Amino acid sequence: MTYPAATGDFDAALAQDPRYERSAVIDLEAIRHNVRRLAAAASPAKVMAVVKADAYGHGAVPVARAALEAGAAWLGVAHISEALALRAAGIDAPLLAWLHTTESNFGAAVAAGVDIGCSGWELERIVAAAREQERPARIHLKVDTGLGRNGATLETWDNLVGEALEYQDQGLLRVVGIFSHLAVADEPERPETDQQLAAFREVLAVAEDAGVDPEVRHLANTPATLSRPDTHFDLVRVGLGIYGLSPFAGQTSAELGLRPAMTLRTVVSQCKEVPDGQGVSYGLRYHTSGPSTLGLIPLGYADGIPRVATGGPVRVAGMTYPVVGRIAMDQMVIDLGDVGPAGAGLLGAEAQLFGDGADGGPTADDWARAAGTINYEIVTRISPRVPRRFINEQPFSGHSGEGAA
Numbered sequence: 001m002t003y004p005a006a007t008g009d010f011d012a013a014l015a016q017d018p019r020y021e022r023s024a025v026i027d028l029e030a031i032r033h034n035v036r037r038l039a040a041a042a043s044p045a046k047v048m049a050v051v052k053a054d055a056y057g058h059g060a061v062p063v064a065r066a067a068l069e070a071g072a073a074w075l076g077v078a079h080i081s082e083a084l085a086l087r088a089a090g091i092d093a094p095l096l097a098w099l100h101t102t103e104s105n106f107g108a109a110v111a112a113g114v115d116i117g118c119s120g121w122e123l124e125r126i127v128a129a130a131r132e133q134e135r136p137a138r139i140h141l142k143v144d145t146g147l148g149r150n151g152a153t154l155e156t157w158d159n160l161v162g163e164a165l166e167y168q169d170q171g172l173l174r175v176v177g178i179f180s181h182l183a184v185a186d187e188p189e190r191p192e193t194d195q196q197l198a199a200f201r202e203v204l205a206v207a208e209d210a211g212v213d214p215e216v217r218h219l220a221n222t223p224a225t226l227s228r229p230d231t232h233f234d235l236v237r238v239g240l241g242i243y244g245l246s247p248f249a250g251q252t253s254a255e256l257g258l259r260p261a262m263t264l265r266t267v268v269s270q271c272k273e274v275p276d277g278q279g280v281s282y283g284l285r286y287h288t289s290g291p292s293t294l295g296l297i298p299l300g301y302a303d304g305i306p307r308v309a310t311g312g313p314v315r316v317a318g319m320t321y322p323v324v325g326r327i328a329m330d331q332m333v334i335d336l337g338d339v340g341p342a343g344a345g346l347l348g349a350e351a352q353l354f355g356d357g358a359d360g361g362p363t364a365d366d367w368a369r370a371a372g373t374i375n376y377e378i379v380t381r382i383s384p385r386v387p388r389r390f391i392n393e394q395p396f397s398g399h400s401g402e403g404a405a
């Protein structure tokens with residue numbers, strides 16, 4: 001067997017920068033492409049780019065900027081602290097944070113013009129913060145239409161709407177939005193999305209009859225944006241899709257017109273010939289079935305690769321090999337087969353765990369299957385030990401989306 005030269009199929013300049021000997025390469029042009037694709041699907045509804053959890057592991061600030069450049073009008077995060085980090089980076093687009101605790105800093109959110117999701121219990125604290133800041137809070141009332149997580153219950157909705165309107169009349173807040181979150185939109189054949197949509201329409205009618213005049217009503221996530229136009233309302237909240245990943249089990253990114261933005265790569269850090277029956281990695285769960293060359297891949301569960309994902313694919317020199325034996329904290333092993341001395345030539349070769357899949361290479365979906373999880377988790381859990389390297393960055397223009405808060 002012959003291999004392409006070790007340097008033949010990767011970015012030599014990238015490999016020469018020691019910071020990036022292992023890296024998650026984030027293609028910001030792919031982010032922009034995906035936002036444009038989702039905006040076209042959502043139109044005339046606007047797009048909120050969901051950049052919580054460090055933009056699903058892709059890097060919140062560069063992704064937020066790229067999303068705004070491509071036409072996203074809003075940004076969304078879970079935690080107020082995530083929103084404040086975006087503000088600190090100079091991003092002043094409309095920005096919603098929706099998951100709070102009794103320890104959340106509502107005052108800082110109000111001061112920074114961050115919109116606050118409100119399920120009920122937060123209302124008094126938000127109002128206290130608004131009084132303290134001498135500035136009305138901007139809130140989005142959240143209703144639980146069936147997901148069973150945060151959001152007001154249908155039973156407490158009237159009451160929450162009434163209280164919010166009283167505070168709005170007093171100038172302490174403005175009800176900017178009303179929203180809910182879908183439970184099964186990734187399984188379009190299930191009936192519960194229709195039930196949630198019907199419940200959402202009912203609570204909107206209740207709120208509007210009571211005098212709420214929200215700027216934005218929002219329900220759809222990525223799968224609903226792509227498959228259920230009747231859920232779009234004024235704004236869609238898209239996360240997974242802007243990273244180029246498919247939310248549907250039966251459809252690939254390419255079939256949806258999306259481009260995966262993250263490539264996880266490193267270089268082969270050792271190649272050695274071993275005899276038949278060589279045990280590999282902790283537990284010795286794998287043994288070579290003949291003389292073989294083992295390739296060491298210097299990424300492990302400390303880097304966010306699930307330990308259970310033995311069998312996950314690694315592409316080296318144009319060929320894809322499954323990981324053999326247990327994935328350890330810092331490293332994993334591929335079996336290159338009986339390649340004799342040719343294997344030594346792969347020391348330092350590009351090793352790609354996943355990328356855009358365009359050339360038939362491995363994808364985050366392949367790793368999700370190997371780990372028995374979803375692609376969301378694969379990219380989001382790539383750990384801070386793996387530096388993010390951004391490509392196709394545009395100079396920051398200070399652009400802030402529409403109607404900056």
Ligand SMILES: Cc1ncc(COP(=O)(O)O)c(C=O)c1O
Nearest residue numbers: 050181221222237238239240241
């Ligand atoms: C409230 C809310 N809206 C929208 C999203 C985005 O979902 P998706 O990544 O499926 O687009 C999330 C993510 O889980 C969320 O929690």
